[in-house]
Amino acid sequence: MTLQVLLVEDDRELQRQLVAQLAQFGHEVRTADDGHAALALVAQHAFDIVVLDWMLPKVDGISLLRELRENGMNVPVLMLTALGQVADKLEGFEAGADDYVVKPVDALELNARLQALMRARRATQQPTDTVSAGDIVVSPSRMLAWRGGQALSLSRTEFSLLLELVRADGAVVTRAMLIERIWGHDIVPTTNIVDAHIKHLRAKLVKHGEDPIGTVRGIGYVLRA
Missing domain, CATH: 1.10.10.10 (Winged helix-like DNA-binding domain superfamily/Winged helix DNA-binding domain)
Known part of the structure; x- marks a missing residue:
């Protein structure tokens, strides 16, 4: 399943790496370096899914996620984070995240989770x-x-x-x-x-x-x- 992905990641090297990896699975990826740029892109384009880094400049990932949900945007969001504690994961879920991947990112794991989120979304739309x-x-x-x-x-x-x-x-x-x-x-x-x-x-x-x-x-x- 080819996905339209918004990748929000300020680490340029990791951003390039993830774009290349996702492209190998056939996905089309747009990127944003910070929360403000991400909000602008989400308002302009219909993305299938958002891959969102937890630590971002200007607006952190959790704050951006809460703003997306408060604005009624229900696009699936997968958090990308170096934080692995259960409390941190729960904070992300409570803010509206659908799933998470802990860095360093495995490409197969990331793609599997993206595909699973889209299947779950289709299942809820077509019970x-x-x-x-x-x-x-x-x-x-x-x-x-x-x-x-x-x-x-x-x-x-x-x-x-x-x-x-x-x-x-x-x-x-x-x-x-x-x-x-x-x-x-x-x-x-x-x-x-x-x-x-x-x-x-x-x-x-x-x-x-x-x-x-x-x-x-x-x-x-x-x-x-």
């Missing part, structure tokens, strides 16, 4: 009782799942993992994203809890066909429809 990928169908409202028409007996965690993978629509979902969405911020990111539950989910899925879950080494997982 449906079921989502599917290949022969796998999931009903979020009923917490039921099927493969090849056969009902799957899944634990709550296995169901949540499968739902995230199906919603990703063939894109990679990182371990960090799964931990945040299913277990919250209290789990240490280095834990193998994701791998353990994916193993159990795989075992149940392969009873009805080939293994549909691909492992992206060092990154996460992808559902091959």
Whole structure:
């Protein structure tokens, strides 16, 4: 999915690096060095998403984000920050951020999160009782799942993992994203809890066909429809 991205970052070297990386994924990127320039661009262009640095000159990222939300602008915003404490992340979410990436930025992680934000936005705009990928169908409202028409007996965690993978629509979902969405911020990111539950989910899925879950080494997982 090609995105129109506004990158708000005052570090010129990092800005150039991120523009080049995002371009490799097919995204079109406009840049702003400070909050005032960002506000002007948002008023003039229809961006799919904003990648916003926390520390900016003139107007910091959090203040800019609050102003965007107060002005009724609901464009998805991903915060780019060197701050990794839970309290800092919560401040960003309370101000209206949709997600965050902690520096140094991994290009695959950044793209995965941007794509996930856009899928989530589409899902809220077009609600449906079921989502599917290949022969796998999931009903979020009923917490039921099927493969090849056969009902799957899944634990709550296995169901949540499968739902995230199906919603990703063939894109990679990182371990960090799964931990945040299913277990919250209290789990240490280095834990193998994701791998353990994916193993159990795989075992149940392969009873009805080939293994549909691909492992992206060092990154996460992808559902091959």
